[in-house]
Amino acid sequence: MNASVPNPERPVHGRLVENDRLLKETGHLFGLRELRRKQENPGSYEAIWQILQNICNTGWTVGCKVSSSPIATEGGDALWALHLPTGEAVCTSRGITAHPGLLALFVRSLIELGYEEDPGIAAGDVFENNDPHYGGIHPVDFDTAIPIFHRGELVAWASAVSHANDAGYIVPGSIGFMNPSVFGDGVPVTMEKIGAKDRFYPWYEMRIRSRVRTPDWVMGDARGRLAGCITIRERVLEVIEKYGRDYFRDVIQEYVEDSRRYAVMRVKTQAIPGRLRKSNFKDLAMAGKRVLLPEQDVDCLFNLPLELEIDAEARLRLSLQGASGWVPFGENITPTALVSALLNGYSHVVGFDMFNSGPMAAWTLDTPPEGSWANPFPANYFASSGVAWAPAVMWMSSLYEAFGRLYYMRGYVEEVAAGAATTMTAEFVGTDQYGNFSAALALDQASNGSPARGMADGENSAWCIYTPNGDFGNAEFGESYQPVLYLGRNVEPDSGGYGKFRGGLGHTAVWMIMNTPGISYQCGCAGIRSKIVANHGMFGAYPAAPDRPSYASGTNLKERIDARLPLVHERGDPEAPDLAVHLRATTLEPDLVAPFVTPEPLHEYDVVVHPISGAQAQGDPLERDPEHVRADLSKGWTREWVARQVHGVIAAQDPASGEWTVDLEATAARRDEIRRERLRRGVPFRDWWSAERRKIQASEGMHPAVLQMWRTSLAASPGYAAELRGFWQLPEDFEF
Amino acid sequence: MASYESEEIERLIDGKLPWSRVQEIMREAKDPDRFDKWIAVLQSRVPWSERILLPLTPCLSIVQKQAERVVKCRCGHEFGDYRVNWKLAALIHVRETREQLREVYRGREQPDPAWIQIREYTCPGCGAQLEVEAVPRGCPPDFEFLPDLDTFYETWLGRRLPDRKANQDRTLEVVRGWSAGEKR
Numbered sequence: 001m002n003a004s005v006p007n008p009e010r011p012v013h014g015r016l017v018e019n020d021r022l023l024k025e026t027g028h029l030f031g032l033r034e035l036r037r038k039q040e041n042p043g044s045y046e047a048i049w050q051i052l053q054n055i056c057n058t059g060w061t062v063g064c065k066v067s068s069s070p071i072a073t074e075g076g077d078a079l080w081a082l083h084l085p086t087g088e089a090v091c092t093s094r095g096i097t098a099h100p101g102l103l104a105l106f107v108r109s110l111i112e113l114g115y116e117e118d119p120g121i122a123a124g125d126v127f128e129n130n131d132p133h134y135g136g137i138h139p140v141d142f143d144t145a146i147p148i149f150h151r152g153e154l155v156a157w158a159s160a161v162s163h164a165n166d167a168g169y170i171v172p173g174s175i176g177f178m179n180p181s182v183f184g185d186g187v188p189v190t191m192e193k194i195g196a197k198d199r200f201y202p203w204y205e206m207r208i209r210s211r212v213r214t215p216d217w218v219m220g221d222a223r224g225r226l227a228g229c230i231t232i233r234e235r236v237l238e239v240i241e242k243y244g245r246d247y248f249r250d251v252i253q254e255y256v257e258d259s260r261r262y263a264v265m266r267v268k269t270q271a272i273p274g275r276l277r278k279s280n281f282k283d284l285a286m287a288g289k290r291v292l293l294p295e296q297d298v299d300c301l302f303n304l305p306l307e308l309e310i311d312a313e314a315r316l317r318l319s320l321q322g323a324s325g326w327v328p329f330g331e332n333i334t335p336t337a338l339v340s341a342l343l344n345g346y347s348h349v350v351g352f353d354m355f356n357s358g359p360m361a362a363w364t365l366d367t368p369p370e371g372s373w374a375n376p377f378p379a380n381y382f383a384s385s386g387v388a389w390a391p392a393v394m395w396m397s398s399l400y401e402a403f404g405r406l407y408y409m410r411g412y413v414e415e416v417a418a419g420a421a422t423t424m425t426a427e428f429v430g431t432d433q434y435g436n437f438s439a440a441l442a443l444d445q446a447s448n449g450s451p452a453r454g455m456a457d458g459e460n461s462a463w464c465i466y467t468p469n470g471d472f473g474n475a476e477f478g479e480s481y482q483p484v485l486y487l488g489r490n491v492e493p494d495s496g497g498y499g500k501f502r503g504g505l506g507h508t509a510v511w512m513i514m515n516t517p518g519i520s521y522q523c524g525c526a527g528i529r530s531k532i533v534a535n536h537g538m539f540g541a542y543p544a545a546p547d548r549p550s551y552a553s554g555t556n557l558k559e560r561i562d563a564r565l566p567l568v569h570e571r572g573d574p575e576a577p578d579l580a581v582h583l584r585a586t587t588l589e590p591d592l593v594a595p596f597v598t599p600e601p602l603h604e605y606d607v608v609v610h611p612i613s614g615a616q617a618q619g620d621p622l623e624r625d626p627e628h629v630r631a632d633l634s635k636g637w638t639r640e641w642v643a644r645q646v647h648g649v650i651a652a653q654d655p656a657s658g659e660w661t662v663d664l665e666a667t668a669a670r671r672d673e674i675r676r677e678r679l680r681r682g683v684p685f686r687d688w689w690s691a692e693r694r695k696i697q698a699s700e701g702m703h704p705a706v707l708q709m710w711r712t713s714l715a716a717s718p719g720y721a722a723e724l725r726g727f728w729q730l731p732e733d734f735e736f
Numbered sequence: 737m738a739s740y741e742s743e744e745i746e747r748l749i750d751g752k753l754p755w756s757r758v759q760e761i762m763r764e765a766k767d768p769d770r771f772d773k774w775i776a777v778l779q780s781r782v783p784w785s786e787r788i789l790l791p792l793t794p795c796l797s798i799v800q801k802q803a804e805r806v807v808k809c810r811c812g813h814e815f816g817d818y819r820v821n822w823k824l825a826a827l828i829h830v831r832e833t834r835e836q837l838r839e840v841y842r843g844r845e846q847p848d849p850a851w852i853q854i855r856e857y858t859c860p861g862c863g864a865q866l867e868v869e870a871v872p873r874g875c876p877p878d879f880e881f882l883p884d885l886d887t888f889y890e891t892w893l894g895r896r897l898p899d900r901k902a903n904q905d906r907t908l909e910v911v912r913g914w915s916a917g918e919k920r
Contacts, residue, residue: 013753227824237801268892270766272790274883275905283851301851301872312887317867405881409791411774413749414762455751455758498840500794501751532852533841539793542854545845574843590843619794620865625751645841682827682858686914689824696874701832703850706872726908727876729915736874 010116012154015581016086016108029088029257029361037251038258048243048251049354052091055235059158060093068220069165070481071174074473075443078162078221080228082236082252083107083145085154088357090252093228095160096451097347097355098389098466099143101340103159104357105135106143109191111240119124119193126195131188132168132385133377137337138330139169139185139386140174143310146198150240155249158232160225164218165439168331169386170292172439173427176386177284177595179330180293185416187211198230202503213439245505259358263351263532267362268314270415271406277399280304280426282391283531283705284331285593293654295328299705300685302327302373302391303713305720310406316363320344320395322367325712330386331525335368337373337388344368344466345396347405347416369716387673393465393527394534397616401449401538404618408454416454418503419463419536419616422595423448423526424547428511428599430519433483438519440482442509442610444489445526447472447497449504452541457628458504458615460491465527472507472612483516488569492611493637498612498646499541500619505637510572512557519602521608523549525595534616540648541617547594550579550609554586557605568607578615579609585712619645622671622698626662633660648674678715693728699736710736738767745773771893782810789897790883795864796822798885803899805885814862819906821879826866827858879907 008014022031059080064072070671071077079095089100095569106129113123126146130139145159168186169176188208194202194204200222208222209215233689284300291297303324309317326332333341343360350361371379373391397420407415425445432438447470451461463470475486488510497505513519533543559569560582570682572578577590587600602608629649632638643649648671650663694700699707714721714736725734740748740761747753748761775788778797782788786799786808798818799808806807807815807822815822823839831837831854837846840854846872847854855869882905889897 158824265750269768272883273887273892274881276881277878278880279871279878281852281872288827310893410880411770412766414758456755457746531848533847533870535870537870540865540867542840542868543870544839546847548844567835573844577844674771677861678829678856678858678865681829682829685824685826685828688830689911689914690827690918692873701850702873706874707850709872710874723908724876727911729911
């Protein structure tokens with residue numbers, strides 16, 4: 001956030017430079033050592049905050065209604081915000097909380113790039129960006145902003161973002177994991193003035209119509225963004241007329257500084273100073289799959305390390321030292337976008353009160369290693385960010401556990417969260433039931449289980465990492481825009497890991513393809529793990545299982561329907577899945593490593609089984625209350641072998657009533673037996689270290705993706721490399 | 737300013753408080769005396785007398801043991817200096833074959849052992865599973881938290897601890913010693 005030298009021809013730019021100076025000198029945003037308006041009249045201060053927030057929510061309601069795509073209209077996967085003239089977000093609507101930081105940096109960039117002079121900023125102008133090279137996160141997220149002028153003075157901005165169904169990626173749809181480079185990233189809108197007088201320029205729509213596959217939805221969403229922004233502008237001008245421009249100007253700055261103070265104080269009063277480290281990893285196994293370019297026939301493993309330091313002033317420093325290298329897929333992210341992603345995570349775990357740009361001044365993020373997935377452009381200026389969230393949200397998941405640990409240490413167990421769930425998407429691409437081309441993202445992925453708390457299980461199908469307003473929409477709505485019928489939408493047993501408190505459970509969607517001549521199932525990665533599990537064994541829990549979808553094509557499902565035989569409604573036993581038990585099919589894939597695109601189109605009566613993950617658990621599974629295990633057994637949310645083997649709970653089911661009862665005495669004995677078994681099989685760490693370091697030196701049992709990850713991690717982060725080699729006492733020149 | 741009875745905090749910790757009451761506590765401004773009551777509750781539950789300085793996990797705490805600060809399990813087992821990753825003094829069991837993984841993860845729920853190993857850290861004193869790591873071979877164990885205890889007590893809480901300690905990670909010193917021992 002370094003502004004260049006102030007220019008008298010650019011008054012807002014001058015203010016931006018001054019703001020940066022004041023923050024550096026005083027430690028307070030805008031140099032606000034006191035919140036004068038708040039002190040003078042806290043009632044009005046609070047009331048106007050509520051008014052502005054309601055205005056943003058009204059923008060969201062109007063914008064979503066005007067929008068066309070199911071993602072915005074039914075899923076609400078969009079956001080509207082109000083900004084200072086210099087860009088800082090003041091308040092936001094409900095919706096996808098991952099974006100206020102990006103929108104703030106987008107507006108700031110307009111100022112920094114000199115747009116006040118050229119092309120000029122005037123009432124009624126419309127600006128837009130989706131280009132990661134200039135602050136966007138990935139091209140399907142279109143960031144739009146309009147200035148708000150009051151009697152000739154720029155007093156604020158209104159902004160919006162929505163996730164388009166298609167941005168012209170090389171592969172249809174919006175989850176561009178397959179994009180090999182920026183040249184597959186579709187239609188760019190690069191920091192452009194796309195309209196004036198509250199209307200789009202004609203060439204904006206012409207470009208959308210010639211370069212995306214679902215132009216009606218994309219243009220409808222663009223109109224939705226603009227309509228919501230105009231709604232905000234008109235209501236804000238009413239507020240200014242009523243309360244005065246000076247008051248408005250002061251108070252919107254105070255809200256942002258207030259939020260910064262809240263974030264700092266929350267850390268100081270509820271966390272602990274020190275250094276916290278959390279490793280995490282994510283796979284992208286593509287070798288042998290249908291890919292676009294030869295260099296994509298490769299398995300990748302991402303290193304997603306988090307180091308967090310809290311100093312005496314409760315300032316946070318975050319680092320990604322050790323991050324692995326960029327990948328030839330759309331799973332790279334820029335540092336700018338990562339900062340915004342961080343604000344999303346921070347808003348979930350630290351700053352809950354006034355959600356705006358304030359907390360961004362309460363932390364620093366070290367520049368991620370050059371050439372890594374988190375800072376790819378220094379090594380490859382054309383690396384793709386097709387679905388840049390994918391590694392970022394997996395990294396952010398560590399932030400949940402990190403703060404969970406900090407709150408636990410301080411005794412605020414009610415604020416503890418374990419690690420997050422994953423985001424495996426489903427897009428159906430082809431001809432829909434109306435005969436039109438369709439590239440439609442199912443909404444199911446927007447509703448995971450929530451992380452285990454410090455004193456309770458997480459909630460089922462209630463949340464997802466990129467927005468706390470998790471909503472998977474109505475099944476019937478999904479059936480109206482995709483050529484599928486739901487055969488099932490069920491809670492997935494044991495999908496929240498195993499611990500004293502488990503993560504909220506995910507659900508599994510079972511779709512039957514219907515009313516289409518052919519459609520492909522794109523099982524996408526917007527942040528998943530399919531070969532590995534997350535490093536979220538918090539306090540002795542076992543992490544949630546990997547993401548594994550399945551499908552069958554050329555099935556005998558119609559025969560089974562006609563004969564009234566059992567169909568496929570859920571996943572079933574992990575070693576004998578319902579898909580394989582009940583169906584005969586030309587292609588039967590009951591356990592696939594995601595992501596992928598089906599090699600052949602699916603047809604009527606083909607079946608897709610798509611699980612949405614639960615979140616992570618915490619605590620030794622042997623400490624789970626046997627009554628909680630019994631309750632889960634009764635609901636079908638856990639299985640008898642898990643109760644006995646993992647939780648050490650001995651339970652029996654009454655064949656007549658179906659009720660489960662726990663034998664407490666046998667449970668206590670079983671748990672003692674498991675503890676004794678742990679002591680018997682456990683080896684002193686030093687003995688294991690001694691054997692393990694030899695295996696590392698010999699690369700024994702290390703998959704090529706693991707070796708390649710370590711090579712790139714160590715090459716880009718010398719300090720991290722020295723510490724890793726030091727821990728295993730490897731030679732200084734050791735290479736994996 | 738909110739403040740809660742120790743009995744209520746105990747019920748909160750144990751997951752026995754009704755959810756509606758937990759939500760009330762979450763909505764309120766935080767109780768500034770929580771840390772002291774939290775420590776007192778934990779201290780009352782252990783069969784040993786060393787002062788708890790900071791709980792790290794449900795099992796492990798940093799305690800003042802004469803002039804030293806050591807990591808100690810609630811069962812009484814000690815893991816040594818808090819500036820050394822306590823995992824180096826734990827028992828470890830690694831699941832890195834399909835058969836080993838099957839005890840926890842079956843069929844499609846199983847991760848690929850060529851990519852990842854599941855490390856279980858056990859307290860040698862009581863058999864509690866303290867942490868689980870899921871990492872590829874080559875990853876050093878996470879040293880989850882190295883607190884700045886002196887800053888925390890002096891600057892944040894306004895109290896002094898009996899003595900100050902240089903707040904440095906000393907884990908590598910231990911493994912260097914192991915390596916030297918192997919060479920001998």
